Structures are given as C-alpha cells and as structure tokens.
Amino acid sequence: MNPTLMVENAVPVMLTKTLFDPIRSELDQVEQVLASTLSPYRRRISDLMNHLKHFKGKRLRPVLVILAAKACGRVVSSHFTLAAVIEMIHTATLVHDDVLDEASIRRHVDTVNARWGNKTSILLGDLLFTHAFHLSATSGDARICERIGEATNRVCAGELFQLTEHGNLHLTEDAYFEMIDGKTAALTEVACRIGAMLAGANDHVCESLAIFGQKLGLAFQVADDLLDLMGDETKTGKTLGTDLEQQKMTLPLIHLLEVVDGAEADSLRDAMRHPTEANIQRILTALRVHGSLEYAQRRADELIAEGRAALQCLPSSTAKTMLEQLGTWAVRRQS
C-alpha cells in the first residue's frame, strides 16, 4: 500500500449535533422543501407521510449537496430542491429495502411494511421515487434530470445485483465493489456532482467532486461492513454479526477467503452456510488472525485518501474542511 494514500490524523470524528452548524440554515431550507413538496399527499395518506419523519437520519446526502455547493463558491435555491430530491430517493430505497429485508424496525420505530404491509410499502416507495423525478425536472435542466436518473438507476441495478448474488460465497472483490458502487456510492456521488454543477463549477471541478462523493460512498459502505463485525452494539443500535447471519458477503470475508488455502476456504464457506454461534465465533477469529479486518479498514482509508486528493482542485474553505472531516468520519465512525 502506498503510505501517502493513508488518511492523515485519522482521529475519530464524532457526528455531533453541532458539527453541521455552519450549514444549519441551508439544511433547514432542505427540510422545508421536503415538507412542502410532500404536503399534497397529506389529504389522502397523512399517517404514512407523518411516519416518514421517524426515518430522518443523518441527512448525509443533503449535507454533501450543500457542502459541495459551498466549497465551489455558492448556494442557490435549486440546491435545496435537489438535496430534497436525493434524500427522497434515498428514503424510497429504504422503504423498499425494508420489504426486501423483511425488517420490522428502523430507527427505533416500526417500518412501513411492519405497520401498513408490503403493498403500501411498495407503492409508497414508488410514490417517493416518482415524486423525486418530477421535482428534479422542475429545475428546468435536463442534464440534472439525466444525472439523477442515471444515479438512481445505478442504485436499483446494484440492489438487484446484490439480490441475485445473495448466497454466492465466491463473490469477488471486484463484484463486491460493483455492487456497493450502485447501492451506496451512486447517490453520494450524484449529491456532490450536482452540488458543484448547480454552483456553476467547471467540468473538471464537477468531476472531482463526483469522485470525492463516490469514494466517500464506497468507504462508508466498507466501514459499515466493519461495524457489523466489530462495532459497539450500544452505539450502532444494530445487532452485531447480522451480515454473517444473513450470509451477506462483505469485504473482510472476501479477503479472508482469498488469503487462506483452498481447503480452509471451503471449510469457512461451510461454516458461513451454517451460521451457528460457534461458527460465527470461528469466522470472527479467522478474520482477526488473517488481518482481514485491517485489510478492509485500509481499503476504506485508501478510498477516503483518494477522495480527499480529488478535492485538491478546490481553494481552502470551511466547506472543504468539512468535506474532509466527513471523509474521516465515514471510515472511523462508531455508529
């Protein structure tokens, strides 16, 4: 590994409530767009719309749109609209994901499928997807619609790829990265790209911001895999080892199966197919012994370093520093 690609000063960054204070007023405007654009549905489905509030998470994608815009010099009202569009698409994928995962709890409340059933979830997801597209077109800019369409389509293709590969314990690292590129990186990439585009940045800067967003998304997902294996349940709010139990291939596992000899790999795959408590412990031990967790952490750090390198085309600014901090947080977060 090239040491210059390491994350410098990789001190854990906490995602505190005050971290985004410098862009609080912009984020509030995104919330206003979200509330007002969805309000016509309240006449028919107010309970469902109210329930979505509980799903409000880190608002990572709106944060990226606004920070990219500020780092490129200006924020215009379309930024709030498009940040809302991207968040809405993200919410649509969560609603459909919960059906796919048969999940009953998200962020400590019932999922839509648990409370209203799968049918309502499917249609609510569709409604959010299509509303987002309609809203994106109000920008009057077909290039923006094209980027949003392309990214969302990549998300769905990634999810479908993940579903068809489920249970394939021979998944390669390349296929893994192709999968998470769609599932997670497509939306963070388009958030940064559109932030730059609407700020009037030139093509090179737009492309650089897109690279940052993509690497951030990939690294974020690898870090997510690691949290599932070595996180603190009280902080993540999730049960550890869920990926292992669901036989979901993650980067540390792919590394492990790659570095051990063929017979050991077969035996580990057998353990993965029968994820008993003892087998999970065996796999966790093997991951530690063979440096697979460190490998994944290193890949995440490299990705963030590549992302930070792409930001070098930008002048110094508070927003640029915040993007860099967000990168460090993505790979060193504890929840």
Next chain:
Amino acid sequence: MNPTLMVENAVPVMLTKTLFDPIRSELDQVEQVLASTLSPYRRRISDLMNHLKHFKGKRLRPVLVILAAKACGRVVSSHFTLAAVIEMIHTATLVHDDVLDEASIRRHVDTVNARWGNKTSILLGDLLFTHAFHLSATSGDARICERIGEATNRVCAGELFQLTEHGNLHLTEDAYFEMIDGKTAALTEVACRIGAMLAGANDHVCESLAIFGQKLGLAFQVADDLLDLMGDETKTGKTLGTDLEQQKMTLPLIHLLEVVDGAEADSLRDAMRHPTEANIQRILTALRVHGSLEYAQRRADELIAEGRAALQCLPSSTAKTMLEQLGTWAVRRQS
C-alpha cells in the same frame, strides 16, 4: 345525457393485427429502442429481461405516441425513445401490480413474482422506473422529463389511493374517477401530449391531444370494469366477476348503490362483503335491473365523445382517423 356526446356509429372495432399496419415501421423502431436500451442488463439478469417479452401487450401507449405525432404532422426519433419510456413505465407498474395483486399468471405465463419472488419483482420494477427516467432525460428537454415525472407520479398516487380505499363500499363516483385518472389515464394522457409536443405542435394542440389521451384512458378503464361483469371469458382471458370477488368498487356498482334506496344499498353492500356465488348472482341481477351496466357504458361513450371532440383542432389524416377508431375500440372492445 346530451345525445351529441354519443359515440357515432359505435360498431365494435376489433384490434386486429393489421389495424396498426400504417404505423408498423414506427412501432418496430420503438421495439428496437426497448431492446437496445435494456440490453446492458442482460449481462447480469438475462432471464428476467427475456421474461419481460412475454408481457408484451397491445402497446397501446406507444401507439398513442406515434399516432399523436403523425396526426400533428411529423415523427422524429425522440418519439421512439419516449414511446419506449412510457411503455417501460407501464411495464414497471405491471410488475409491481402483480405483487400487489398476488397474481401468478399474466398473459398466460408466470408473473415475475411467481417465478422469482416478490423481492426480485420490487427491484425489477424499480429498475424499469428509474431506467425510464434516465432515458427520458436523454431527450435533453426538461419539459418532457417534467411531464413524464408528473404522469408517473400520478399513476403511483392513484394506485396508493386505490389501496387505501380498498374495501370502502361507500366510494363516490368522483373518488372513483380520481383513482382511475391516476391509475390509467395519466399515462395515456402523457403519451398523446408528448407525441404532440415532440412533433412541434402548439400549446392548444398539445392540450387537446392530452385531453383525448386522458378521456381515452378513463373510458378504457370503465370498459374494463364492464368486461369484468359482462365479458366473454374466452375472449378476455380473465375470470368474470373478479372485481366483485375482490370487493373492488367499479362504476356500475357505484351507480347501483346510488340509485337504490338506503336499506337496499346496505343489503347489497352486505352481499358484496360476502361474495358467494349466490350473492354475486344477486348483484349482477340488480346491476341489470337498475340499468347500472348501461349507465357505465354511457359514461364511457360520453368520455370518448369528449375525447373525439378535442381532436377537432386537427386536420383530417389517416392518423387522426386511427385515433378516433382507437377511441371506439376502447369502449366497445371485447377483450
């Protein structure tokens, strides 16, 4: 009823294979767009993509795009792209509908959910929706994206409305028309509107074509309700009385419950809640006795007459005549 609003010469129009011969080469080009734009997915999910071929139906929406274009004077290559976009959105809704309806057969083959499960169906629908949006943006025209987004969003809102109102045996005629406006008319409307827009028609003509498309969609759906109650199973390929069995409110039923006295209406609602063979026969008899089937047919005829009136702004042409024939077919079809 205003007699001038009747469909003149309402002789049944058969949707024969040769009916669309005058636009065969344009329809073939739409098929080519569909095949080539979806081909990148073949690497990962070729079985699924091949299966969609079985769902190929009447291609009503592409026919409307092409006929609207020709009636307005010219067909350009964007027409083929946008006709494919609208057909893809229609297919996406069919894939999700089959999950909602727990349907196992569509057009004589397994539904996607029956063969690959609900999860694959949800993601395949999402993939088609988002691919369609991406493709629509390649037109480079944000007005087109906005129309497509708005129409698709109306489809989803209509479907969600239908789901939340399921089992409401007090549904009003206004609510019924609001529902089918989204479910069916939004896409036929946008097909005609975009056909005109891309042909360079002026705003008045675009609006007139949109009205024709909307009325056609509404009438088509009312005719569908009638076919379920009085069609010929061997021609429709569907089991009669399915709507009644599923307690789905349709226009004849709404009329019936409106014209009988309160006690009779309550008793009929009770029969609808228990759709035994005897109760279904009782309802069918009541529909005939109270003229509810004729009422729905008349409403469908009126809608088509209104749609035809909107076409009067167009000069005579083969395409205009075909649009008029399509209107008659929509309300007098036997399958």
